[in-house]
Amino acid sequence: MRFDSPAGKNPADRMTVLGRSTPRIEGPLKTTGTAAYAYERYEVAEKQLIGYPLGSAIAKGRVVSMDTQEAEAAPGVVAVVTTLDMDRLPKVQWNIAYLFGGREIQHYHQAIAVVVAKSFEEARAAAGLIRVEYEEDSDSTYDLAAARERQVQETVEPISSVGDFEGAFAVAPVKLDETYTTPAQCHAQMEPHATIAQWNGDNLTLWTSNQMIEWSRQALSTTFDLPPDNFRLDSPYIGGGFGVKLFLRADAILAALGARRTGRSVKVALPRPMIANNTTHRGMTIQRIRIGADEDGRITAISHDNSSNTLPGGEGEEGARPTRHFYAGENRLMIHRPAVMHLPESNAMRAPGDTAGLMALEIAMDEMAEKLDMDPVEFRVVNDTQVDPENPDRPFSQRRFVECLRRGAEAFDWSSRNTEPGRLRDGEWLIGHGVAGAYRGAPAAASGARVRLRPNGSALVETDMTDIGTGSYTIIAQTAAEMLGLPIEQVDVDLGDSRAPVSSGSGGQWGAASSTAGVYAACVALRKKIAERMDVDADELEFADGSVRHGGTQTPLTGLTDGQEIVAEDSIEFGDFRTQEYLLSTFGAHFTEVAVHRATAEIRVRRMLAVCDAGRILNPLTARSQVIGAMTMGVGGALMEGMEVDQRRGFFVNHDLASYEVPIHADIPEQEVIFLEGGDPYSTPLKAKGVGELGICGVSAAVANAIYNATGVRVRDYPITLDKLL
Numbered sequence: 001m002r003f004d005s006p007a008g009k010n011p012a013d014r015m016t017v018l019g020r021s022t023p024r025i026e027g028p029l030k031t032t033g034t035a036a037y038a039y040e041r042y043e044v045a046e047k048q049l050i051g052y053p054l055g056s057a058i059a060k061g062r063v064v065s066m067d068t069q070e071a072e073a074a075p076g077v078v079a080v081v082t083t084l085d086m087d088r089l090p091k092v093q094w095n096i097a098y099l100f101g102g103r104e105i106q107h108y109h110q111a112i113a114v115v116v117a118k119s120f121e122e123a124r125a126a127a128g129l130i131r132v133e134y135e136e137d138s139d140s141t142y143d144l145a146a147a148r149e150r151q152v153q154e155t156v157e158p159i160s161s162v163g164d165f166e167g168a169f170a171v172a173p174v175k176l177d178e179t180y181t182t183p184a185q186c187h188a189q190m191e192p193h194a195t196i197a198q199w200n201g202d203n204l205t206l207w208t209s210n211q212m213i214e215w216s217r218q219a220l221s222t223t224f225d226l227p228p229d230n231f232r233l234d235s236p237y238i239g240g241g242f243g244v245k246l247f248l249r250a251d252a253i254l255a256a257l258g259a260r261r262t263g264r265s266v267k268v269a270l271p272r273p274m275i276a277n278n279t280t281h282r283g284m285t286i287q288r289i290r291i292g293a294d295e296d297g298r299i300t301a302i303s304h305d306n307s308s309n310t311l312p313g314g315e316g317e318e319g320a321r322p323t324r325h326f327y328a329g330e331n332r333l334m335i336h337r338p339a340v341m342h343l344p345e346s347n348a349m350r351a352p353g354d355t356a357g358l359m360a361l362e363i364a365m366d367e368m369a370e371k372l373d374m375d376p377v378e379f380r381v382v383n384d385t386q387v388d389p390e391n392p393d394r395p396f397s398q399r400r401f402v403e404c405l406r407r408g409a410e411a412f413d414w415s416s417r418n419t420e421p422g423r424l425r426d427g428e429w430l431i432g433h434g435v436a437g438a439y440r441g442a443p444a445a446a447s448g449a450r451v452r453l454r455p456n457g458s459a460l461v462e463t464d465m466t467d468i469g470t471g472s473y474t475i476i477a478q479t480a481a482e483m484l485g486l487p488i489e490q491v492d493v494d495l496g497d498s499r500a501p502v503s504s505g506s507g508g509q510w511g512a513a514s515s516t517a518g519v520y521a522a523c524v525a526l527r528k529k530i531a532e533r534m535d536v537d538a539d540e541l542e543f544a545d546g547s548v549r550h551g552g553t554q555t556p557l558t559g560l561t562d563g564q565e566i567v568a569e570d571s572i573e574f575g576d577f578r579t580q581e582y583l584l585s586t587f588g589a590h591f592t593e594v595a596v597h598r599a600t601a602e603i604r605v606r607r608m609l610a611v612c613d614a615g616r617i618l619n620p621l622t623a624r625s626q627v628i629g630a631m632t633m634g635v636g637g638a639l640m641e642g643m644e645v646d647q648r649r650g651f652f653v654n655h656d657l658a659s660y661e662v663p664i665h666a667d668i669p670e671q672e673v674i675f676l677e678g679g680d681p682y683s684t685p686l687k688a689k690g691v692g693e694l695g696i697c698g699v700s701a702a703v704a705n706a707i708y709n710a711t712g713v714r715v716r717d718y719p720i721t722l723d724k725l726l
């Protein structure tokens, strides 16, 4: 089915199952420990061996030699596969770093060997016996500030330029020119990367943990130089991704190589202390923001100039991205400067670009409002735009940012805050309030599904869509239930298996909108098949209460199947109108109250509110979970998170969950989420958009602005640890 014009009224609009707060249908499996994650799938492969990876101890250079004799002779060891056993394996463009093979080392903890043994302990012990001789390059730096100093001497092609920024900024009566920094951040997902691999001739099956099944199937095809159909991936449950599982990673390659060498099935999990440096992170940034406004607070000039670390071939964190489209202003200049350094691979982490960009931009907006002596809510309202500021001919399909700000201000009692910083006290605590805007795109990707109506009247949906803890199972079941007139208990959902139709996968907050649109398309096809059997027009049928109604007659679905399944499959494809004629985005406003201790500068978040404009909310319960999880991550970004770089050796020092701090329950107060009602017909047939990444956008700045309001200290360097306030 092609989606190439705005959605009209359709059966999903009934909203008898969709739009209802529905607990996750796979929730009981997870809470009882019976949902098997990749590492726990003991049932899938016979005579399993365990692989333990070895990571490089240098950041840049070459492996000269590897002595594996002792490791190979160690108890339980079956095989040792090293990077010197093969040339560098080909990769696809999604992976910036090379994953395995050859002598060249691009980053610390790059995988250089896997030891395969009968037990985990034996594999791990033997990995420690491999002796590696390196030749280390001494020419690399890991200091973004130094790189930035060199970069700003150079002329670069801006990523976008509208009007005459420099001219307009020079004459603006009110202006800001500040620089903000954000550190490298770690996804810190609960479930480590893990894969069980088993070859059958030239066919490989991977039981793994991966957000994008088809991307990885294609990547395996390239890496092992075999047709895509030779690969099967199965990833039904994923214990968190946040972008770190978008692509193939070393666990999958090492398990596959170990399995090929031994002829047995091999299981590899990346040890926690290896994940931060072996896989990906959000790149660190240095962001210069300049804003000029007239005395009424209208932005006349805006520029965002961002630097971020990356391995060769990557972009790093594209911090200037949200500023391209968020606020009005005729003269605009956006610059992105990738700084090549041999740190691990910087790549997508929850709302890549926008998260870090808004950490800076939304403090800058607060600072501008203060210079203008305006309320920061009003300053944002004044600079709202209903068209793409880079292209006035392209309107937003739906933009209710002002409503988010107004609704939030009212619900949060914003008007009663103290506007003068450092004045509000509660005993020993200084109290402050902050606001920030949220902006994130609403992309969609082609997505397929197969629906089976079974003889007992229940349905099964199959798609390679993944559920990374987001609620995909549930919203897909809701969609099929709505379309087929079934109670949700009558719908089963199978996800994450590459034998099912190719879906959008989970990434870029496109998953919910795209995958449910694909299920919608498959259900429309199934309804057509049923209509054909009844020899009537599909539009005349009404599906409700486990029956199909036509005219005055009602037939139970069980009566239609003749004891055979009725199977339909389709995919949704998105037409260009969605991106060429309109700009589809999601918007939000975050309000935060903090308390800062006057003596110790300890910072406590007290109250948080998010208002989201993100199309039709398919399941308010799971959507809320996405948003409060993202708000929690934003608090981490504001107050705690940051990977420390060893400047001599080029690696992240705090590379485990003991030393990389993230918020725990005691750090998080009451959180509230308000969703604006109504759908966006330009988005999908279900009029839905994503919300899982919108939820983190702007949060850290709302906390930073609240801290400023509490203390009068403006910190432009994340995370805002208490030493920066003293």
Ligand code: MOS
Residues within 6 Å of the ligand: 211, 241, 242, 243, 244, 246, 348, 349, 350, 351, 352, 506, 507, 508, 509
């Ligand atoms: Mo997302 S950072 O595309 O999982």
